[in-house]
Amino acid sequence: MSQPPVEHRVPASRPGGFPLKSTPVPLLEIRDLSVGFETNRGLVRPVNNVSLSIYPGQTVALVGESGCGKSVTSLSILRLIPQPPGRVLGGEILLQGRDLLALSEREMRSVRGKDIAMIFQEPMTSLNPVYTIGDQIAEAVTLHQGVSQRAAYTIAEEALNDVGISDAHRRLHEYPHQMSGGMRQRVMIAMALSCKPKLLIADEPTTALDVTIQAQILELLRKLQRERGMSILLITHDLGVVAENADAVGVMYASRIVEFATVEDLFDRPQHPYTEGLFRSVPKLGTTVDRLETIPGMVPNPMHFPNGCKFHPRCARTRQCAAAVEAGNAVFPAGANIPKEVAPAKDGEGATFAVLKKCATVEPALREVQGGHWAACHVIENFDAAPVTVPRLDHRREVVPATVEGDALVT
Amino acid sequence: MSIDPTALAVEGSFAPADDRASQAPSRSLIRQAYHDTLSSVGARIGLAWLFLLLFFAVFAPFLANSHPYAAKINGKWSFPAFTFLTPSDVLLLVAVAVAATLFFWRRFTFLQSIGILSGILLIAAVPVRHWVKPPDVDVLERYRDYQAQGEIQHAIYAPIPYSPQDRLRDQPDARLRPPSRKHWAGTDTNGADVFSMLLHASRIALSIGFLATAISLVIGIIYGAVMGYFVGVTDLIAMRIIEIVDSIPTLFLLIAITAFIEKRNIYVLMAVIGAISWTGYARFIRAEFFTIRKLDYVQAAVAAGLPKRIILFRHMLANALTPILVSSTFGVASAILYESILSFLGIGLVDEASWGVLLQQARAGGAGFVWWIALFPGAAIFLTVFAYNLVGEAIRDALDPKLRKRD
């Protein structure tokens, strides 16, 4: 990884955290969303029963390895899944109470770009090579704001200024290939924000960029969020980015959300073994380890997910418990309602070991295991007694003066 | 100039796609592609026609022949159809028998099979040339005369009892008869049976298609490999030569060359068509070499001290052969088309009746428009070209990862 070692604790403060009165209604709420793709080998389900909510002004991060379904989730919010072969199998996506999945295509188009805008991972290919920057930004502006071409260009110029592009007037007439990757991502942001959306979906906005540019882009997003009060759904696989930016975090694994909590909660008290594994596999500043831990095995292919908990073939926790059961010691968390049976499982390399039978057969639901902390794992204290609720966290990080050590890295 | 426009140029209508070059098709990909190809309806129809054509070509002397398979003349059995087989007929039969055996036995790999086949043919050629000697005089209406005179007691005839050269001189008004039960596709201006001519002409079409393409493949691959391997001055000069050949419209060059050759037979046409349509393959192989040179693992292998020559050629073969075979399917189609166009324009085959020659007869045969002479040979050309294009399309779709449905 090109990422330098970063302290993966939540910084005590977030530069420019922004004060907003709590509103009881989430801006966007996803309930039980499932998405399928028809392939010539049957139906594949890259997203299963995903629930999530985003409050105004909040940044919610969706973390997970590639192929876990986070991008499909974000695309299905805008209904941009190619259909066919893609198809929403069930669930609701409520934008301020309006179900996006029930809208007509025409109504949906007025949501896209205006209420919800999106920026993508690949700034190099996400801009149309044959039109100028100005044309491409003005296109969205004329569409959603009903202004003249000339006014749209003025707005586009402002938008470019806002994202920190100098000499915006000249840049309007340039083509994407005349710009660097970081510049293009700024243009993408300018384009997305030109119509003042309420929600910005940022699908791995910095993955394709150099590390220094990454920091600049994220800082830019924070600044714009602070100024405009919009919400951000941040799709990423980078825990550093999450720690720096998110208010609430959903961890996705193999098509499902396996843990959802505030960023502090998640980093301080991870509940799901997958989340724990993720944290152990990134280096921590100031500590010395001989070698980093990895999660054994590989991300399962959506064509053949394992039965039961989809993480069980790679799960250290269930292995430990199974080993303890076989050795005659019970180490279960209190209240865990798990039959003490053991089943064999195979990891990615084909090595056999024992796991708890329940993990191998019953898929755990996402339950609120503590107040404001959701997780989906049988081997958690009182898991079965915890209620199944829609994850909602009207939480934003504390507002602190912008002079913090983290700033040094950013600017 | 930021992009070299020659790099963007597409050669003719069957340009191999360069972007596929970087991934070597793995064995399972090839197997998958084979399956996808066979599951395409178009490819099945195309293959069915081509196999039918192959059957016609191989067994033409047994399907359409004026001589009976067996005849009892004045109490003595003879087998005229077999006595009149030429050495090449026999060799063709041997080749098909061996090929079928090798295919169903499934004992050898593809390359081994080809080796065995050519070996057997080379060995068989000597005795066949020595022993198979058809009679010099071939009076095609002889057995019909015998029959008329009642000298034949028993005779077994081919399904179409007319050879293509049989002008039915014994039958007074046999010329330009429309299709009937006796002549399935009518007769031509000379009185010959059109269906029989069509059957025998399938040999010409198939062999010109195959061999012309083989010639252009050999030239193209060697030329391209030389260009790609010896970069620099060789490449520069060779590339100019390719540009020169490419700046002459193919049909013009073809016409200009064939027109000045007096003795035009099937081999001359094969050679000329093959010698003209190789530039696309050469460009592709060259591009392949240039791509491979840049690949990390090739550079790594070179850095590790393996001989560069071997690495380059091995990877070139692995990467380029499949796409080039795909585009050669289209090459076969256009070679067949070129032959028929040349023959149609009167500068193709002289003393053999190919489909194009027949079609020309329909236009300029002196008898005005004769629909059965126009319709059937043209349809045969069309179906064959169509079949090759369908099969080529299907293989290309199957091999193109971009068109694959996502798994």
Next chain:
Amino acid sequence: MASYILRRVLLMFPTLIGVTLVVFFVMAWTPGGIGASLISNEQGMRPAERKAMEAYYRKRYGLNDHYYVQYLRWLNSVSPIGFKTSGQGFPEAWRFGLKPPDLGEAFATHRRVSEMLKDAIPITLLLECLSLPLIYGIAISTGIAAARARGKLVDVGLGFTLIGLFSLPSIWIGVLMIGFLCNDSYVHLFPSNGLHDMRSDAMTFLPNLSGGHFTRGWMLDMAWHLCLPVICLSYSGFAFLSRLQRGALLESLGQDYVRTARAKGLAERVVVFRHAFRNSLMPLITVSANILPGLIGGSIIVETIFGIQGMGKLTIDAVNSRDREVLMAVTLIASILQLFGNLISDLTYAVADPRVSYVD
């Protein structure tokens, strides 16, 4: 840009010399050769007369010299700069300088080749200019329709039909058209030969209805004569381009910028026609370099079948009479067209795709 064009044009000269060299020596070396083209057509000559005639023409056209001398002489006479008789061209007094290019005299008809071309080229260009917009218009519209209906019956059916059209030999279609549509025994809808009716010289230019009697007029008459040849010339090109357009559009519809355009809230129509379509034109522009020369090749067939006295017919006549000079001239012109086709397609590419620039 100007310097780029100039460089490309200058580079054409060595290529053209190479082309003519190849064609000339191919003709010279093939069995039969150039000399054999001189058998004159006049009948009833005694062998001695014939021989004398042949010797005369061999001398007149310089065929007794070595091939490379013949080629160099031909090259010199074609080139606008070269050796000349003093008293003409520029500078007048010199033996070397600018001069009008001369394509020579046809062996078989003894006419100036340039005059023959002057009659033939406009006819072929007319056919081409009618076919090109037809080809591109139909190809692009059907290509888009197929791509938008991807995987549906329309797309599959269209794909099958187009491969079929592409495989249809125009020699067959031409013969069938003449046989069935221009024939009193079947349907006589169209004229079968040439570009004009025999009486067309007496016609008015536009159609008129004077005296309650409709006359076609010269223009409509020509249009009527052109119908079948143009169809015959266009269909396979349009089938090929249509499939290309479909593939290109599908490819650009899968690109990231199309997703961006959709995420902006643009209507599907706008996404397809503004964002995907323009990018999908690039492959079409690339092959356009081969379309014009391809049409010239096709015109050989079409003009032969429909008896039109264009460049293609000229070529075939030259081939049948083994007329080297005409064949060289026609090849030269076809190659020039091909080279300009390449240049124009590269320039169009630069206009259509801002990433490509020839300014250096």
